[in-house]
Amino acid sequence: MNKKTKVRNFHQAKWDEPVIYELSNKGERGILFPEIEKEIEEIIGDGISRLPENMIRKQPPNLPELSQMRVLKHYLRLSQQTLGADLNVDIGQGTCTMKYSPKINEEFAKSPKVTELHPSQDERTVQGILEIIYNLDLFLREISGLDKFTLQPGGGSQAIFAMASIIHAFHESNGDSEKRDEIISTMFSHPSDAAAPTVKGYKVINIYPNEDGLPDVEALKKAVSNRTAGLLITNPEDTGIFNPKIKEFTQIVHDAGGICGYDQANANGILGITRAKEADFDLCFFNLHKTFSSPHGCGGPATGALGVTKELIKFLPVPLVEYDNEKFYFNYDVPKSIGKVRAFYGVIPAILKAYSWIMSLGSEGLKEVSQIAVLNNNYLLKKILEIRGANAPYARGRHRIEQVRYSWNKLYEDTGVTTEDVTCRMVDFGFHMWSSHHPFIVPQPFTLEPTESYSKAELDEYIAGLKKVVEEAYDNPEIVKNAPHRSVVHKLKTDTLDDPERWAITWRAYLKKNKK
Amino acid sequence: MKRIGLIVNPIAGMGGKVGLKGTDGSAILTKAKCMGAEPESSKRAVKTLERIVSLKDEIELITYPSEMGENAAKQCGFVPKVIGTIREGRTTSDDTQQAAKDLCKHKIDLLLFAGGDGTARDIYTSIGDELIVLGIPTGVKMHSAVFASNPMRAGDLALLYLQGKVKEVKEVEVMDIDEEAYRTGAVSAELYGYLKIPFERRYVRGMKAGSSPDExxxxxxxxxxxxxxxxxxxxxxxxxxxxxxxxxxxxxxxxxxxxxxxxxxxxxxxxxxxxxxxxxxxxxxxxxxxxxxxxxxxxxxxxxxxxxxxxxxxxxxxxxxxxxxxxxxxxxxxxxxxxxxxxxxxxxxxxxxxxxxxxxxxxxxxxxxxx
Incomplete structure (x- = not known):
């Protein structure tokens, strides 16, 4: 690394690797099994015909056919084309809380004690994992102040959907669900707080921020009515600004007959500092894959742990995991349950990792996590504001909580370099910045969230990267506009995303759309 | 070969520097000149053209003589096709309107015009929304939504449009204020019509979700x-x-x-x-x-x-x-x-x-x- 500028002369691997189906060779195998010995065949036949008929596939699945070595190469090559949290200073993915996921927790999760569990096992044989689920519920009760958690939702948006379903069930039990068809949220809450209730069938009213970046109490008063079903809100919002009037918000919504759900997917700045209970929320959820260190898994195996006050326990999805002083058990006797939001009990590896992470830290440790995350963020804020062309709209001169939504608008006005260009150029120095800053109220946005995991030296390295790109933008903007120069792909063409004829999310859909 | 039209309203903006809230009408222009106003419009148009000069061999630039575009184009290294005639130093809104009409006949892909609300209004009056246009902001009043945020950004957007990287257009308002009334303190802006401009994605959407290409x-x-x-x-x-x-x-x-x-x-x-x-x-x-x-x-x-x-x-x-x-x-x-x-x-x-x-x-x- 160039010690003076602290910018790496990075170069990403580019393998030009095809989709795995394109590598497929008919008949190629990873393992060649020996023929069945005569004696065995005499006793059990060919094996297959002993299976119940309804379990036998009429057609084999269309899987790619490759040898072991080629499979290994394929995935290693792909892994070299990524910039994950374990490779780069991953603070450019604000709102996602990209912290370190301790590797010891992976060891626990891949132990046969976990991997050999089956969700249909009798509960007497899985007391250990049930205890972990139950204890994690207890921890989360303590962290939030609410009364019972389900770990069933497979991620944040699913937890929000479950919250919307509980809000609906609550009003239904009061004979009020027809009339109450509106959910209130804010523009700087996570966009799923509006999207998930829409899927549930709710109309959504979003409150725009005032000049401080916060939703106004007066605006909320305008939004509530006898049609209000509930409030779904993030705090601190995606700007990293904490709404100090949050208790007034829940009060206004309660007075209008609605109930309040707290999106705490990212609670990384407030652990041990403020709780859902004290702000009078009726529901809340935590993403175990954000605040509680379990890996994001590329949008895959995650958990949105959903908690409620005791009045709402009767609506939670089944089964709940309970303890009767002798054993842990599944409780399906939840009278007004919304049913299931996902199969079984939750993503066990994510639950196990979060449990282990909390156990390793204890209550003081959790509070320290938040303190360091906030400290890191405000150090970063100060340094970013010193960079030419960067600014942080709203709350000028004030500290932020765990993240900040910044703007390159000045840079853009001065040089024509957009936030997308900066993102692409940062890749050349081995840094990832992501591109989702919904709802895009802030022009030329970028969102940084340093979490507690990074040292000052690493934050400085990232800042040096941004400074270098900005210098180039003012001196020779073409370098930035034509970036990346040392990455896997050049520019992403996103216009295909607008045209359903041209995108496919599975190989099968690709074949169908291309009539192959 | 793509064709780009250029109209510079040479007197746009002159009133602003001397606090006259606009430059509509010859009496005001004379007053502005007496007060020491200098033509800025052409200089600002140059800043726009500099951003697209890389395309000069691939596009044809058609413009009006002298201060209405020719000078700015030549200063940037373009070899423009010059049409029409003007009385140098004494152009009026009639010249803008005539220039728009003449350029319209040349099958222009994009008409760049440097001026303010009055200029936008002249273009709308003259040719309606027949051409895709883009305003280089050089005027005093700019209530219309046809202008880029500054001359350089106008150039960037024009470049993307000419390269085919921006394909969609949007209709935006042409508004103008009665300057006479404005000078006496009363504001009465009227909506004159809509012009089509290239659609700029100012707010970069996320890669996670596709979004509608226009409004x-x-x-x-x-x-x-x-x-x-x-x-x-x-x-x-x-x-x-x-x-x-x-x-x-x-x-x-x-x-x-x-x-x-x-x-x-x-x-x-x-x-x-x-x-x-x-x-x-x-x-x-x-x-x-x-x-x-x-x-x-x-x-x-x-x-x-x-x-x-x-x-x-x-x-x-x-x-x-x-x-x-x-x-x-x-x-x-x-x-x-x-x-x-x-x-x-x-x-x-x-x-x-x-x-x-x-x-x-x-x-x-x-x-x-x-x-």
Missing amino acids: KYAQEAIAQEIIDNMEEDCFYIIGPGTTPRSIMKKLKLDNTLLGVDLIYGKELIEKDLNEKKLLKHIKDNNVKLIITPIGGQGFLFGRGNQQLSPDVIKEIGVDNIIVIATVQKINSLNGQPFLVDTGDRELDDSLSGHVIVVTGYREKIVYRIDS
């Missing part, structure tokens, strides 16, 4: 929401603008883009009504008003829809006003509240505060109104 889908969603919730025994006044027009289009009703139309039972009663006619129709009836902010500054009343006078608004009732706007339009206000300036202070106060805005199908937001 059209959002407008259709708003229209459907309004139509689904229309009451039976009720008059609906449909204000000016492309978003209210989408309701009329969806109902397959004849309409005016700049005027105010009236419907009842999803049928057109009358279009392009003035204040008097409006009052006659709605007196003692159930009525709702559907409006959208006009222009780049977010005016709900008092700019471009003066038919909706204080008397009309009072007859309708503040609670019967339905505000509609695409999120994109709202975002373009950069957080500035909607504004009202009806001419009736008390009414303005009662309209101020927060308002619910329909932004999509089953989607609303709460936004502030200031007076």
Whole structure:
């Protein structure tokens, strides 16, 4: 690394690797099994015909056919084309809380004690994992102040959907669900707080921020009515600004007959500092894959742990995991349950990792996590504001909580370099910045969230990267506009995303759309 | 080969530097010159052309003589095709209008013009929305939404459009203020029409989700929401603008883009009504008003829809006003509240505060109104 500028002369691997189906060779195998010995065949036949008929596939699945070595190469090559949290200073993915996921927790999760569990096992044989689920519920009760958690939702948006379903069930039990068809949220809450209730069938009213970046109490008063079903809100919002009037918000919504759900997917700045209970929320959820260190898994195996006050326990999805002083058990006797939001009990590896992470830290440790995350963020804020062309709209001169939504608008006005260009150029120095800053109220946005995991030296390295790109933008903007120069792909063409004829999310859909 | 047209209004902006709030009319121009105003417009147009000069061998630039474009083009290294004639140093709005007309005949892909609201209005008056245009901001008044944020950005957007990287266009307002009245302190902006400009994605969307390529889908969603919730025994006044027009289009009703139309039972009663006619129709009836902010500054009343006078608004009732706007339009206000300036202070106060805005199908937001 160039010690003076602290910018790496990075170069990403580019393998030009095809989709795995394109590598497929008919008949190629990873393992060649020996023929069945005569004696065995005499006793059990060919094996297959002993299976119940309804379990036998009429057609084999269309899987790619490759040898072991080629499979290994394929995935290693792909892994070299990524910039994950374990490779780069991953603070450019604000709102996602990209912290370190301790590797010891992976060891626990891949132990046969976990991997050999089956969700249909009798509960007497899985007391250990049930205890972990139950204890994690207890921890989360303590962290939030609410009364019972389900770990069933497979991620944040699913937890929000479950919250919307509980809000609906609550009003239904009061004979009020027809009339109450509106959910209130804010523009700087996570966009799923509006999207998930829409899927549930709710109309959504979003409150725009005032000049401080916060939703106004007066605006909320305008939004509530006898049609209000509930409030779904993030705090601190995606700007990293904490709404100090949050208790007034829940009060206004309660007075209008609605109930309040707290999106705490990212609670990384407030652990041990403020709780859902004290702000009078009726529901809340935590993403175990954000605040509680379990890996994001590329949008895959995650958990949105959903908690409620005791009045709402009767609506939670089944089964709940309970303890009767002798054993842990599944409780399906939840009278007004919304049913299931996902199969079984939750993503066990994510639950196990979060449990282990909390156990390793204890209550003081959790509070320290938040303190360091906030400290890191405000150090970063100060340094970013010193960079030419960067600014942080709203709350000028004030500290932020765990993240900040910044703007390159000045840079853009001065040089024509957009936030997308900066993102692409940062890749050349081995840094990832992501591109989702919904709802895009802030022009030329970028969102940084340093979490507690990074040292000052690493934050400085990232800042040096941004400074270098900005210098180039003012001196020779073409370098930035034509970036990346040392990455896997050049520019992403996103216009295909607008045209359903041209995108496919599975190989099968690709074949169908291309009539192959 | 793509063709680009260039019109520089050489006197645009001269009034501003000497505090004259505009340069419309020859008497004011003389006054501005006496006060020491210097032509800036051409210099600023050069900044735009510098951003596209890399394409000079691939595009043909057609322009008017001397200070109306030729000089700026040559200064940047273009070899322009020069058409028309002017009286150097004494050009007027007639020259802008004539230049637009002449360029129109040359099948221009993009018309760049340097000027202010007056220039935009001249182009609209002369050729309507026949060409895709883009304004280089060099004027004093720039209420119209046809201008890029500065000359360099105009060049960047023009480049993307000429390279085919930006394909969509959008219709935006041409507004102008009566300068004479403005100088005496009264503001009366009128909506003159709509011009088509290249659609700039100022707000980069995320890679996670595709988004509509233009405002059209959002407008259709708003229209459907309004139509689904229309009451039976009720008059609906449909204000000016492309978003209210989408309701009329969806109902397959004849309409005016700049005027105010009236419907009842999803049928057109009358279009392009003035204040008097409006009052006659709605007196003692159930009525709702559907409006959208006009222009780049977010005016709900008092700019471009003066038919909706204080008397009309009072007859309708503040609670019967339905505000509609695409999120994109709202975002373009950069957080500035909607504004009202009806001419009736008390009414303005009662309209101020927060308002619910329909932004999509089953989607609303709460936004502030200031007076």
